[in-house]
Structures are given as C-alpha cells and as structure tokens.
C-alpha cells in the first residue's frame with residue numbers, strides 16, 4: 001500500500017483555510033492528525049488531489065473554559081487532570097481512543113469526523129476489487145444489506161457520544177461565516193450513510209463548546225471492543241447526569257459504535273428526571289435503547305451480541321455514574 005501524490009496546502013488562519021477550500025471546490029480533504037485519513041488514502045478510499053493541512057491554524061488549538069479546539073490533540077486532553085475532574089465522561093472516552101501513539105497525533109475534530117467503518121470498506125484496493133466495490137467507494141451496491149441506496153458503515157468515534165452527553169455544540173466556519181449547532185445536528189441521521197455529516201462544501205470545524213451547566217456532571221463512557229488496548233468501538237455508551245439523593249436531577253445518554261451515526265436518547269431520559277431511578281426503571285431504559293438501535297453485520301462482533309451488550313452497557317454506565325455521584 002502506498003500514498004499517491006497529492007498537493008499539500010498549509011494555511012495559517014481560519015479565513016485563509018475557508019477561502020482556499022472554496023477555490024479547490026470539493027477536490028480536497030482537510031488533514032488534521034491524519035491517523036484516519038492517511039490509512040484510508042493508502043487503501044485508495046475516496047482520494048482527493050489536494051490536502052489542506054490544519055496544523056498551522058493557531059485558532060484551532062487549545063482547550064479550556066468549555067472550549068475544545070478542533071486541532072487539539074487527544075493526548076493534551078488525556079494528560080490534563082482538569083478534564084477528569086470536570087468532565088469524567090469525556091476523560092473516559094479520550095482515554096479509550098486507540099493507543100497513546102494515535103492519541104499523540106489524533107485530534108478532537110478528526111475524531112468527531114472520523115470516517116465510518118465496515119469490513120468491506122476498510123480494505124486494500126485489491127481486496128475490494130476482487131469482491132466487487134461497494135457504494136461507499138468505487139461501486140454501486142452494498143455487501144452488508146444488499147441494495148443500492150444506503151451505506152450502513154458504522155460510526156466508530158469515541159468522543160461524539162461523550163460530548164453529546166455533555167450537551168456540546170460545534171462551531172463551524174464556512175463561506176457563509178461562522179455558526180454553531182448542537183453536536184448531534186452535525187451528523188446526517190437521515191442520509192444515505194455515505195455523506196455522513198451536515199457540513200456545507202468547504203465548511204471547517206473550528207471548535208467544540210461544552211456549556212457551563214455540564215461542568216461537574218457525573219458520567220461514564222463504557223466501550224465494547226475486541227482488543228482493549230487498541231480497537232475501535234463495537235459499542236460506546238456515554239452517560240452524564242446529576243443526582244439529588246436518589247432522585248435524578250438530570251440525565252443524558254448517547255450511544256456510538258452501532259449505527260452510521262451516534263445517537264442521543266433524550267426522549268427516554270427526560271421522563272426520568274425528578275424521580276428515583278429504581279432497578280426496574282433502569283432496566284426498562286436499557287431495554288428500550290437496545291430495542292431502538294440496529295447493528296448490522298459489518299464489524300468484528302456479531303450484531304446479536306452487540307445488540308445484547310447495549311442493554312448491559314447502558315445499565316452499567318448509568319449505575320456507575322450514579323454511584324460516582326454518591327461518593
């Protein structure tokens with residue numbers, strides 16, 4: 001496997017980056033840490049002739065006071081004890097991404113926009129050619145759910161569910177200026193699974209903002225994966241909440257690693273606010289999340305097993321967050 005030649009551009013400000021993106025009219029990818037993009041390029045997955053490196057854009061760096069720059073390295077968060085103290089669910093999730101080496105290069109923005117994954121996609125060109133290409137790259141059919149309209153590749157980033165549970169917003173810059181939107185609105189839940197996010201052509205992720213009200217929420221991120229030292233999530237459950245004695249004062253739950261986009265479950269958690277969370281109610285919550293999510297057979301673990309583990313991990317995450325609040 002080798003990298004084909006590409007032109008590398010190195011802007012130094014957000015405005016210059018957006019102008020450059022406009023002039024390249026879709027024939028580029030942004031390059032952050034490159035830990036996801038460059039392996040995909042080596043496998044000849046959806047290559048573009050230009051890469052816009054974000055390394056020198058100073059505004060994308062740094063974290064503090066609820067702001068996380070898109071180019072902040074995951075290792076910077078992993079090394080900061082304030083993250084563990086203020087946002088335990090995020091500290092859990094960051095610490096579970098890949099390996100220390102990948103976290104030294106991987107960034108917050110790259111993690112939120114990581115490519116979706118599938119057995120039939122994360123393969124070399126020759127492997128894919130021998131079977132027949134698929135919808136997501138070079139082909140016109142899906143090998144997982146045979147049809148020609150939708151890709152079911154799995155969203156496999158760890159940070160998104162944790163940041164959703166913290167009610168985060170993303171700040172985006174584009175030709176039309178700056179805007180903010182809830183993190184969950186970044187993901188294209190109703191789309192064809194190939195266009196995975198709602199970003200207009202050339203739009204750049206600048207930062208993630210976590211509201212002050214989410215600071216100090218008790219939380220846990222529970223991740224199912226094959227090799228605990230290394231692998232992408234086969235399931236990731238994030239919980240953040242507050243308890244007033246036995247009563248739930250606030251509770252948010254989000255799940256990634258199962259479907260083509262991460263999902264937040266406010267409709268199930270909001271009715272629980274104000275009352276005690278008995279074992280029966282927790283089991284009912286876990287069962288309903290499990291019922292609503294539909295893994296397909298495109299990752300290592302079988303869908304039936306992943307589905308059953310959703311219930312187990314939701315119960316564990318909520319229970320551990322609740323016990324953390326009592327200690």
Ligand SMILES: Cc1cc2nc3c(=O)[nH]c(=O)nc-3n(C[C@H](O)[C@H](O)[C@H](O)COP(=O)(O)OP(=O)(O)OC[C@H]3O[C@@H](n4cnc5c(N)ncnc54)[C@H](O)[C@@H]3O)c2cc1C
Pocket residue numbers: 029030031032033034035036037038039054070071074096097098099102105106107108109110111112113114115156157158159203204205206230231232233
């Ligand atoms: C061995 C291995 C194991 C891994 N395990 C995990 C894991 O367990 N959990 C996990 O979550 N990830 C995992 N990853 C994937 C990846 O390393 C991380 O998600 C990482 O955080 C990606 O960040 P990056 O900066 O390297 O992204 P890049 O590869 O540079 O970019 C990823 C995508 O985001 C786009 N992008 C990046 N920044 C911006 C921006 N500011 N605005 C617009 N678009 C942008 C790029 O164009 C590209 O499409 C693994 C990778 C490897 C190689």
Ligand code: SF4
Pocket residue numbers: 117118119120121134135136137141142143144145150151152153298
């Ligand atoms: S889910 Fe189907 S279309 Fe998507 S990557 Fe896998 S085989 Fe390709």
